[in-house]
Amino acid sequence: MEELIAVILAAGEGTRMKSSLPKVLHRLCGKPMLWHVLESAKAVTGRQVIITGYGSEKVREYFGEELFYLEQRERLGTGHALQQSLPCLPEAGLALVLCGDTPLLEKEELQELISLHHRSGAAATVLTSLMKDPSGYGRIVRDESGGILKIVEELHLTPEERVINEINTGTYCFNIQALKSFLPLLPKNEEKGEYYLTDLVHMLVEAGLGVKAHLVEDARLALGINDRLQLSRAAALMREKINERLMLEGVTIIDPASTYIDAGVEVGADTVIYPQTVLEGKTKVGKDCCLGPGAHLIDTLVGDGVLCRHSLVRESIIENGVNIGPYAHIRPGSKIGTSVKIGDFVEIKNSSIGQGSKVPHLSYVGDAEIGPGVNMGAGSIVVNYDGRRKHKTIIEEGAFIGCNSNLVAPLSIGKESFIAAGSTVTRDVPPGSLMISRPGQEIKKGLGKRFLQKKKE
Ligand code: UD1
Numbered sequence: 329m330e331e332l333i334a335v336i337l338a339a340g341e342g343t344r345m346k347s348s349l350p351k352v353l354h355r356l357c358g359k360p361m362l363w364h365v366l367e368s369a370k371a372v373t374g375r376q377v378i379i380t381g382y383g384s385e386k387v388r389e390y391f392g393e394e395l396f397y398l399e400q401r402e403r404l405g406t407g408h409a410l411q412q413s414l415p416c417l418p419e420a421g422l423a424l425v426l427c428g429d430t431p432l433l434e435k436e437e438l439q440e441l442i443s444l445h446h447r448s449g450a451a452a453t454v455l456t457s458l459m460k461d462p463s464g465y466g467r468i469v470r471d472e473s474g475g476i477l478k479i480v481e482e483l484h485l486t487p488e489e490r491v492i493n494e495i496n497t498g499t500y501c502f503n504i505q506a507l508k509s510f511l512p513l514l515p516k517n518e519e520k521g522e523y524y525l526t527d528l529v530h531m532l533v534e535a536g537l538g539v540k541a542h543l544v545e546d547a548r549l550a551l552g553i554n555d556r557l558q559l560s561r562a563a564a565l566m567r568e569k570i571n572e573r574l575m576l577e578g579v580t581i582i583d584p585a586s587t588y589i590d591a592g593v594e595v596g597a598d599t600v601i602y603p604q605t606v607l608e609g610k611t612k613v614g615k616d617c618c619l620g621p622g623a624h625l626i627d628t629l630v631g632d633g634v635l636c637r638h639s640l641v642r643e644s645i646i647e648n649g650v651n652i653g654p655y656a657h658i659r660p661g662s663k664i665g666t667s668v669k670i671g672d673f674v675e676i677k678n679s680s681i682g683q684g685s686k687v688p689h690l691s692y693v694g695d696a697e698i699g700p701g702v703n704m705g706a707g708s709i710v711v712n713y714d715g716r717r718k719h720k721t722i723i724e725e726g727a728f729i730g731c732n733s734n735l736v737a738p739l740s741i742g743k744e745s746f747i748a749a750g751s752t753v754t755r756d757v758p759p760g761s762l763m764i765s766r767p768g769q770e771i772k773k774g775l776g777k778r779f780l781q782k783k784k785e
C-alpha cells in the first residue's frame with residue numbers, strides 16, 4: 329500500500345463567521361470543527377499535517393504539540409495553503425487533502441475516495457456532491473464525454489456554469505509526484521489575489537494527467553461551514569447522526585430532536601433519555617439509566633441504573649442506582665455513592681456522599697465527606713465558608729442530621745450521632761451523641777388565639 333498522508337487546510341480566518349475565534353475552532357456537538365475533520369483523517373491514516381495560520385496559537389493550544397503543524401504566514405488561498413506542505417511530503421505516495429471547515433465527512437466517504445483513486449490510477453480525484461442549492465461552492469465543469477474539466481469558483485461563474493449543481497467538497501486525493509510538479513506552478517487569481525487549489529485540477533487535465541471525481545451520495549455530509557447559519561445546520565445534522573448511532577446501540581431516545589449529545593459521549597444500552605436532555609464533554613453514562621426530562625450532565629461519569637430528572641451535574645462521579653432531582657445541582661468534584669438520593673432543591677459541591685445516604689430536600693453540602701447511611705434532613709446546610717476560607721466537614725456513617733441544622737465547618741460529626749432539628753453545630757460531635765442547640769420553647773396558653781382575634785378587629 330502506498331504511503332498516505334492527510335493534509336488539513338485550517339489556516340483561514342473565516343471572515344464570514346464574524347468572530348475573533350479562528351473558524352476551525354467553532355464547535356459542533358461540543359468539539360471544534362477541526363477536531364471532527366482530524367478524527368476522520370486519523371481513521372484512514374496515521375500521518376496528518378495541519379496547516380494553521382489565523383489564530384494558529386489558539387489551534388495549537390487546543391490540539392496540543394503532539395500533532396504536526398505547518399504555518400501559512402500569509403493567507404493567500406487554499407492553493408497557497410497546500411503549497412506550505414510540499415517540503416514535508418514524501419517523494420511518492422498519496423496526499424489526502426481536507427478542508428478544516430467540512431466536518432461531516434467521515435471515514436467511509438474518505439475511504440471510498442481513496443479506493444476509487446487507487447482503482448482509476450488518476451493523478452487526482454476530487455470528492456464532489458450534488459447540491460440543490462450549490463451557491464457558494466466551486467462548481468464541477470465536465471467535458472462532453474463527462475470527464476471532469478475544471479472547477480470554477482462562485483465568483484467567476486458564467487451564467488451557464490451557475491446552474492451546475494455538482495460542487496467541489498474541497499476534499500481531494502493527489503498523487504504526491506503530480507503535486508510536487510504542478511502545485512508550485514499554480515497561477516495567482518488576480519481578481520481575488522489568491523492561489524486557488526481548485527485551479528490545479530484544470531492544470532492536471534491540460535497536462536494530460538487523469539483527474540476523476542467521486543460523488544458523495546448524501547449531499548448533506550459535504551456541507552462546508554463558512555458562516556454561523558451553516559454551523560447550526562451542520563451541528564443539527566451531526567446531532568442527528570450521534571443520536572441515531574446511540575439508538576442503534578440500544579439507547580431509547582424519546583425525542584431525538586430535543587436531545588443534545590456531544591461527540592464522544594458514551595451511553596449504555598437500555599438507558600432511556602427523555603426530552604430536553606443535554607449530555608456534554610467527557611460524559612459517560614452506564615446502562616439502564618433514566619435521564620431527563622431536563623437532565624444536563626457535563627464531564628460526568630454515571631454508573632448503571634441512575635435516575636436523573638431536571639438537574640445539572642458537572643465534573644462529578646455518580647455511582648450505580650443514584651436518584652437525582654428534580655432540581656438538584658451537583659457541582660464539580662463530587663462523588664455520589666451507590667444508591668444515594670439527592671432530592672429536590674439540593675446543591676452539592678466538591679463533596680463525597682457515602683452509599684445509601686440521603687439528602688432529599690433543600691440542602692447545601694459543600695466540601696464535605698459524608699459517610700454511608702447518613703440522613704440529611706430538609707433544609708440542613710453545611711456552612712463551609714467563613715467569608716475568607718473554605719473548610720471541611722466530616723459526617724460519619726449512620727449520623728442523622730435534623731431539619732434546618734447548620735453545620736459550621738471545620739466540623740466532624742461522629743458515627744451514629746443525632747443532631748436535633750434547628751441546631752447550629754459549631755463544635756465536633758462525638759460518635760453516638762445527641763446534639764441539640766436551640767433556644768428553649770415557651771408556651772403561653774390562650775395568647776395565640778387572642779392575638780389572631782386582635783388582628784381581625
Ligand atoms: C473552498 C473551495 C470551493 C469548495 C469549498 C467547499 C477553493 C478556492 N475553493 O471554498 O471550491 O466548493 O471550499 O467547502 O479552494 N484555507 C487556508 N488558507 C487560506 C485559505 C483557506 O488554510 O489561505 C483553509 C480554510 O481554513 C478552510 C479551507 O481552506 O478550512 C477552505 O477555505 P474557505 O475560505 O472556506 O474556502 P471556500 O470559499 O469555502
Ligand code: MG
Binds near residue numbers: 427429552553
Ligand atoms: Mg469553506
